[in-house]
Structure formats: C-alpha cells, structure tokens
Amino acid sequence: MTVRSNEFDQPIGEPVPDWSPRPLPGAVTLEGAYCRLEPLDADRHAADLFAAYSSAPDDRDWTYMFTGSIQDAQGFRRYAEEAAAASDPRHYAVIDLDRGTAVGTLALMRQDPEMGVVEVGSVMFSPLMKRSPLSTEAQYLAMRYVFDALGYRRYEWKCDSLNAPSRTTAERLGFTFEGIFRQAVVYKGRSRDTAWFSVIDGEWPANQRVLESWLSPDNFDARGIQRRSLAEVRAAAAAARA
Numbered sequence: 001m002t003v004r005s006n007e008f009d010q011p012i013g014e015p016v017p018d019w020s021p022r023p024l025p026g027a028v029t030l031e032g033a034y035c036r037l038e039p040l041d042a043d044r045h046a047a048d049l050f051a052a053y054s055s056a057p058d059d060r061d062w063t064y065m066f067t068g069s070i071q072d073a074q075g076f077r078r079y080a081e082e083a084a085a086a087s088d089p090r091h092y093a094v095i096d097l098d099r100g101t102a103v104g105t106l107a108l109m110r111q112d113p114e115m116g117v118v119e120v121g122s123v124m125f126s127p128l129m130k131r132s133p134l135s136t137e138a139q140y141l142a143m144r145y146v147f148d149a150l151g152y153r154r155y156e157w158k159c160d161s162l163n164a165p166s167r168t169t170a171e172r173l174g175f176t177f178e179g180i181f182r183q184a185v186v187y188k189g190r191s192r193d194t195a196w197f198s199v200i201d202g203e204w205p206a207n208q209r210v211l212e213s214w215l216s217p218d219n220f221d222a223r224g225i226q227r228r229s230l231a232e233v234r235a236a237a238a239a240a241r242a
Helices: 040-053 073-085 136-149 164-172 204-215 230-241
Strands: 034-041 090-096 102-110 117-124 154-161 176-187 191-202
Touching: 034 136, 040 073, 040 090, 040 102, 090 136, 102 136, 117 136, 136 154, 136 204, 154 164, 164 176, 164 191, 191 204, 204 230
Parallel strands: 117 154
Antiparallel strands: 034 090, 090 102, 102 117, 154 191, 176 191
C-alpha cells in the first residue's frame, strides 16, 4: 500500500472525505431470525432475565463482569432499572423468539460519535443462549446496526485479559486482537489487564457475509445442530478470496 506524505515529506494517514459525527446508538429494536434486541426495560425484562441467569449452576459467568452476581429478584430489578435508565452504556435485552422471553443482555458503550467508535460490552448471556445461534445473532445484530445504520468506523471489544472465553468469542466473531493494556482497570478489588479487539468498517462487509452464511437456516439440521462451524465458514470464505 502506498503511504501518503504531506508537504514536509512526513507520512500521514488516508483522508476521510466528508466525514461527519455519527448518531448515538438509540433505543431501537433489532429483529433477527432467532432473537430480537430491544431496549432494556425492567418492567418487561427483569423477571425473565433473573430467571434465565438463575438457571446457571453457579456464579462463574459473573466473575469478569463489573457487577457482582444478583442474588434475589428484587436486587436484580434495581440493577435492571439503573441499567435501563442509562444511555451510555445503552443496554439491550436479547429476546429468544421461540421462548418469547429475555435470555440475556448486551450494551453499546464508550460511545464516541465524533470519531465513529463504539464498544460492545456488558455482555451477559444466560445458559439458555448456549449451544444455539442466539448468542451469535445477537452480536451480529448489534454489529450490523453500528456499521450499517449508524455508519461507525470502529467497533470495539474489550475484556479482562484472563477471560479466555471472551477472547475466544471475539476472535470467533471476526474481531482482530490489538494488544494488552496493562493495569488498565481496578474492579472488584483486583487489577485488570485489558485485552483490546476491534472490527473496522472496511472489514465489516466480508465479516457480515460470513456471519450471515453461518446464521442461515440451511446451516442447521432439523435438531438445530450446525452443519459447519463459524471457523469453517470463515476459512472457506478466506480461501475463496485468495
């Protein structure tokens, strides 16, 4: 790739013509084939979410969350009310279309509309979403909204560097690992090195096709078992481009 230079013969970045600040993430509903994202609402979602999270055998899913596990329905409702009232993070409930109930949440946070950057975080998916396409589609719907509807340039994923499942999920979804920010955060009385990942707008079209191919009903048998893994779909797409 040719590197551009200015009048002082210094290398400079590529121009971004006609750039303007992007809209903030809104209280929108995003429809998918398996799930729906809708703005978190304590009246509609708190009881379902508490029941879904309570189906876990222990509290390990809360280890890397900034919030501790919620032990009772009343406490969880207070948490849901506070989360729903915020606009950054903007929290969304994941609705399982088959069950008709909320089974998880995610948020669009650290919103920087001036630069076109936003992070997906506060991802808390219950056991009811495991071994199903819901978790992938929920992430896909949020990513598609950020890139296609809002026109952002950069979509970030950050996690505790010791959170191996989160790091694996980011790479599975097509995020690029960018490095470790050492001692970036103190939470729950402990230090956190933060792993950074991103997808940028130029990568999104190819990643979108891969995610849509994996999510296609044709990729699942009558029992809902995937025919090809997302890694296999991604590898085939990369081979076709080579």
